[in-house]
Amino acid sequence: MIRAVALLSLATASCGECGADPGGDDLRPSPAASASGFEPIASATPGRSYYVERSGDKCTLYSTLGGERSAASPVRCPKELDPGERVRLMGQTCMRESADATRNVPMRCPKWLSWAARGVGGK
Numbered sequence: 001m002i003r004a005v006a007l008l009s010l011a012t013a014s015c016g017e018c019g020a021d022p023g024g025d026d027l028r029p030s031p032a033a034s035a036s037g038f039e040p041i042a043s044a045t046p047g048r049s050y051y052v053e054r055s056g057d058k059c060t061l062y063s064t065l066g067g068e069r070s071a072a073s074p075v076r077c078p079k080e081l082d083p084g085e086r087v088r089l090m091g092q093t094c095m096r097e098s099a100d101a102t103r104n105v106p107m108r109c110p111k112w113l114s115w116a117a118r119g120v121g122g123k
Contacts, residue, residue, distance in 0.1 A: 050117050052078065052110050053086035061112050075112040089113050 048065045052075060059081065060072035081087060085098040087110060094109035 050089040050113050051086050052081070052113050054078075054081045054083055056083055061116055063116065075110070078108070078110045080107050087113060089117050 048063050050061070050063045052059055052061050053072075054077050057077070059075050059077035061075045062072045063070045078087065081096070082098070082103070085096055085103065087094050087096055087107060089109065093106050094113060096103055096105055096107045098104055
């Protein structure tokens with residue numbers, strides 16, 4: 001019993017700095033920098049969007065950047081695209097945009113759209 005009390009007092013005495021912060025680094029999360037607590041990451045919002053749009057029997061490829069539309073280039077129409085619809089490249093996925101909400105679904109990316117986003121020419 002005396003031995004246990006001696007070991008306990010020795011352990012307590014040698015651990016005088018156990019509660020102190022050894023490196024001085026505060027590992028708690030810092031408060032949010034903005035009032036909303038959320039700032040969007042600039043790289044998470046793409047600058048340029050690429051589209052293939054069908055009007056009648058013709059399709060055009062164009063891009064938009066900051067609300068400005070590039071010059072349109074004629075391309076062959078994808079079979080899946082009906083008149084009045086367009087396809088938008090979203091990352092590695094293409095999304096059909098249509099007035100019919102049931103047709104607003106992912107679809108096969110036309111190769112011209114992928115090539116334009118990579119800066120590769122070709123037909």
